[in-house]
Amino acid sequence: MHSPELLLTLFRKMTLSRRFEEKAGQAYGQKKIQGFCHLYIGQEAIAVGINEALRPDDPVLTGYRDHTHPLIRGADAGMLMAELFGKDTGYSKGKGGSMHLFDVEHHFYGGYGIVGGQIPIAAGMAFASKYRGEDRITVCSFGDAASNQGAFHESFNMASKWKLPVLYVVENNKYGMGTDIARVSGEPELHKRAAAYKMRSAVVDGMNVTEVYDTVKELAASIRAGEGPVFLEALCYRFRGHSMSDAATYRTKEEVEHEKQRDPIQTLRQQLLLQKLATAEQLDAIDEAQKKICEEAVAFADASAEPPLEDVYTHTEVVEGEVDVPPRARVRGATDVRWPTPPTDFKVTWDLEPKDAHAPAAVFQPRKGAA
Numbered sequence: 001m002h003s004p005e006l007l008l009t010l011f012r013k014m015t016l017s018r019r020f021e022e023k024a025g026q027a028y029g030q031k032k033i034q035g036f037c038h039l040y041i042g043q044e045a046i047a048v049g050i051n052e053a054l055r056p057d058d059p060v061l062t063g064y065r066d067h068t069h070p071l072i073r074g075a076d077a078g079m080l081m082a083e084l085f086g087k088d089t090g091y092s093k094g095k096g097g098s099m100h101l102f103d104v105e106h107h108f109y110g111g112y113g114i115v116g117g118q119i120p121i122a123a124g125m126a127f128a129s130k131y132r133g134e135d136r137i138t139v140c141s142f143g144d145a146a147s148n149q150g151a152f153h154e155s156f157n158m159a160s161k162w163k164l165p166v167l168y169v170v171e172n173n174k175y176g177m178g179t180d181i182a183r184v185s186g187e188p189e190l191h192k193r194a195a196a197y198k199m200r201s202a203v204v205d206g207m208n209v210t211e212v213y214d215t216v217k218e219l220a221a222s223i224r225a226g227e228g229p230v231f232l233e234a235l236c237y238r239f240r241g242h243s244m245s246d247a248a249t250y251r252t253k254e255e256v257e258h259e260k261q262r263d264p265i266q267t268l269r270q271q272l273l274l275q276k277l278a279t280a281e282q283l284d285a286i287d288e289a290q291k292k293i294c295e296e297a298v299a300f301a302d303a304s305a306e307p308p309l310e311d312v313y314t315h316t317e318v319v320e321g322e323v324d325v326p327p328r329a330r331v332r333g334a335t336d337v338r339w340p341t342p343p344t345d346f347k348v349t350w351d352l353e354p355k356d357a358h359a360p361a362a363v364f365q366p367r368k369g370a371a
């Protein structure tokens with residue numbers, strides 16, 4: 001059973017994501033957002049279900065469809081929108097943009113435009129947690145098409161061999177940019193690939209937020225207990241185009257309309273009403289409050305300045321000694337920013353390999369009678 005508080009939180013966060021994405025879509029149409037922009041509309045149950053089942057200090061990474069994760073982890077909506085607008089008040093001073101959001105304060109480590117780029121980075125972050133003896137788990141989501149990247153194989157192999165504390169989640173929305181995953185995959189039931197790495201796997205209805213929450217809660221506990229990485233397949237559907245420019249010739253209008261019947265927000269709304277855990281008026285009020293947050297986010301981004309011209313070539317790489325002010329402190333003057341301080345005593349030797357992961361050394365036995 002889920003508490004009414006939990007269900008209402010899930011509803012609020014999915015609604016916040018939906019309203020933010022609608023505003024981003026609108027702003028893109030008005031040319032306030034340039035370049036690429038990928039909306040998460042339809043897939044909200046996955047990010048929200050996952051995040052609610054995690055600890056706030058568990059690192060999270062995803063691809064370029066990345067607005068929702070930081071938003072629901074507590075990032076400042078105005079600063080996220082400003083980043084999309086390319087403004088100086090954005091999380092990365094407008095230099096990351098829609099595909100490269102990053103919010104260290106809330107342990108959101110990107111935002112990657114290279115398909116599958118986050119998969120090996122997540123293995124590295126999980127390795128770091130294990131090496132430092134922390135009990136954090138890293139969660140990394142990526143799309144169905146990303147699971148055909150070479151980095152998938154390399155990372156899964158190492159994650160399994162080293163029993164890394166990582167939860168990989170494939171958000172299977174059936175399509176890459178416009179290619180049906182079944183057309184290009186020897187094994188389109190993606191979770192089955194885990195067997196090749198002796199990795200635990202699970203499948204979940206990614207349009208059902210409570211199912212995602214329950215599944216991830218259980219899987220996260222198993223990973224935190226040291227039982228090794230897990231591969232979760234979340235079956236879902238995106239209601240909008242791949243990005244803001246999508247000719248949409250690869251799927252029918254009927255298919256999209258049919259899938260919209262499974263809207264995760266409407267499903268939870270119906271559940272809350274049926275179980276009399278909230279009234280329609282209460283849910284509408286929650287929705288209105290999220291709309292207001294997103295309207296204010298757009299107003300903040302609109303009113304913000306472009307990055308100064310002299311900054312064109314700065315802040316694109318880490319420069320030793322450069323002052324590093326946490327974004328919310330820089331932009332909002334916040335004094336409550338909790339900034340992680342990673343250890344500095346790095347040893348770059350083979351000792352980094354977790355000791356318990358060593359396989360027994362193979363003993364070479366020459367065959368009798370061999371020449």
Ligand SMILES: Cc1ncc(C[n+]2csc(CCOP(=O)(O)OP(=O)(O)O)c2C)c(N)n1
Binds near residue numbers: 142242
């Ligand atoms: C290495 C690489 N190859 C190709 C592209 C172009 N590209 C951008 S998104 C995309 C499809 C990815 O689809 P999927 O992984 O299913 O994620 P979804 O967009 O459905 O969330 C491709 C091929 C890229 N960005 N990076």
Ligand SMILES: [Mg+2]
Binds near residue numbers: 175
């Ligand atoms: Mg996809």
